[in-house]
Amino acid sequence: MKGSLTLRVSLAFVLIVAASAAGLGLYLYHAFTGEIVRRDEIALRGKLRQVQQLLGTPDAQTLLHERPQYFRDTMSGQENALVRIFDAAGRLLLDINPLDERYPVPLLAERVEQTPVVAWTSRAGAPAQVVSGSARLGGQPVRIVVARVYADRTAMFARYRRQIVLACGAAAVLAGLLAFLMLVRGLRPLRAIAAHAALVRPGRLDSQLDSAGAPSELQPLIGTLNAMLTRLHDGYTRLSGFSADLAHEFRTPVNNLLMQTQVALAHPRSQREYEELLASNVEELERLSRMVDSMLFLARAQQEDVVPVRQLLSIEDEFARMAEFFEGMAEERELELACAGVGSVQADAQLLRRALANLLSNAIRHAHPGTTVTLAAGVHAGWTELTVTNQGDPIAASDLPHLFERFYRADASRGAGSTGLGLSIVRAIMILHGGRAEVRIAPGTVSFVLLFP
Template sequence: MKAVLRHSLALRVAAMFMLVVVLAAAGLGAYLYRAFVAEIERRDDIHLLGKLRQVQVVLARPGAAGLLRTEPDFFRDTMSGQENSLVRIVDAGGAILADINPGRERYPVPAAGSPIAGWVARGGAPGRVVAGSARLGDAPVTVVVARAYSERSAMFARYRERIGFAALVGALLAAALALLLLRRGLRPLRKVAGHAALVRPGALARRLDIGMAPSELWPLIEAFNAMLGRLEEGYARLSGFSADLAHEFRTPVANMIGQSQVMLAQARSRADYETLVVSNLEELERLARMIDSMLFLARAHQEEVILVRQPLSALDELQRVADFFEGMAEERGIVLACSGDARVQADPSLLRRALANLVSNALRHADAGSVVALEASRHGDSVELRVSNHGVPVAPEHLAHLFERFYRADASRSEAEGSTGLGLSIVSAIMQLHGGAASVQAEGALVRFTLAFPAPPTW
């Protein structure tokens, strides 16, 4: 039962609602019971005072002294409800002139004119007693009138039972009604659960209709639909990445298998075998670089890469990368020109990797004898590092896809030596880790890649 209550929202709300109803009904019942008891006691006290007044009136009549001696019960018989009334008449000297007390009850005698006193009869019933002054002929006397209310205790007990029964029945009815209303009210949640159960890789395009749900569920449905959108986008990217990955891996593997089969088709010289090994080693190195890049991208997208940010001179970093690629640039007669001055807060190793990928890409596609410009500058709250080259124009429709995995604008780029198709994707991932952005612009033969880092306001 505890497990059911712990996991069922409807049962928990119904139980709490039942508890509230029980407490409210019990409080209301207690208030009504106390008010009822107070009213009954007030009326009984008024009735008792009326009995006292009746005895006082009878004593004041002529011949009352004779009646008191011959027929003392007359003073009780003149009152309504006389069977439960106790009457005592005491003279000024304290002598008891009459004592109507068949049950030999012992009750206190208050002073004349004092408030009504309470007492408890032998049977446990509550009682009340009052005293007053009267005249018997010319002599003053004290009249004491008492009564035990045995029937009142039974009546109050029945009343308490009825209040408890009504509170319990009301709580049960309230719990049943709460369960019914909650079941109807939670129907939209069951629809959400049913829709969630239908989510699978091939059915991510379906969305929940927010207009058919209560306003309290709109944030949940909006979050659920947004989650489905992210899942759909992620699954599409994963499917495309898997297809691209299979294609990229298949090509070098197929090359190595084909070359090996041709080589083993007949006897070859040692030089031929060495050439085959060198060729296969190049393909394996390319695969290793691709695997390393893929692992980095996977860790970057899962935010598992720990950044060690440091304040760096952007110009020094550009010059460091330019010095590294100086030999490759000289082979094609390309000049690497560094300019500008700014400071950037970044992880040194990741910043150099991003710049190296951009410079390597620029050198592969720049015209021979041209200039590859490396610039650094600050614009407002960002620090921009730019790598520009003149080469084969890039069509505008390709610009938005250059940072995607394995995307290449044309066949000549896909066949570039040493390219894995992941360099620009790594650049984009590094910029996302730094909270910045990578972008590209093309103006005819000029292609410019820009890395925008956020700059601290204190700089």
């Protein structure tokens, strides 16, 4: 499971739980031991008061000489209880010390509650505490020292520490197991997505991931993947259609070249016939060359790193340039060219001229003889509009959405000599400029519009 997300998260969860449990255990341990020590101090001061009260009884001197162990019995009769009593001159009147311990004598205080409790360590290494106080024995002042060795406390704390360690370890292991099971179950939708994605094939890009039952955290991922599949499906469909169209478009001129050449070679021909064949072949080859050039341009235009070199261009000058270039073609079709509009536009000069040339050649080719093809410019809603309008046969409404598609011809009978890529190139040029191309239909006229932001 190297590199497994489930394993890594489970281990991280184990470490987090172990650290949290250890911190909690450490806090509880210190709170518990602190409380035990505090209670022992209170109990030790209480034993000091008991001895003080006992010394204040009438028969205290008799007990001190005849029954000294009675004072230890006052300390609950435990052998780890130590009692010393000194007179005013510092002579030792009573010394109950079965363990022969050496321990300090703390300072006296006026009140027992203010008497400091001094901690020390026994000869066996066990923790111990001692407290001192004053009393009167037979009317004479005496000093009491009460101490206690807590060997049982050390063992109890050790057991408590072991229990905390075992509890932390068990909590970490249990947390790791639960985290693993939860992740295995929680990542089930991701495994389902992976299984579904494995079924995606070039011919099955329309298959969408099912978001039903998926947690809300995965909904954006599923939506993004479905959108990606949709884009891939659209791109694959366009590419498949484009490949089919390209094969179809290339097949016609290639078949023409092949058939004409085969017919010419079937029998001896005159020089003039060979020249006519070569001229016809040149026309087909030129058409193929234009098609290849257009395809290369469209392929480059789709690259994200292609950036047009924009400059401020005079619309009037560009229209005049186009009109002069297409003047001869318009005369052949008995058409007039008219230019209207002034101003400027930020655009790549070569790309703008290519777009206008494609629109103008298309307009001249489809205009009725004796009419006028108009180039106009204007500004509308923040867009600079360059319009090429002609008067020709109306375009069917069903053809309008497809006019800018590759190899699409609204009227195939009038597409002779056309590659079917002119309007696609226009749209690609406008996309590069951050604009768009539109077609507008009015009674008796067709207008193609270039909109620059």
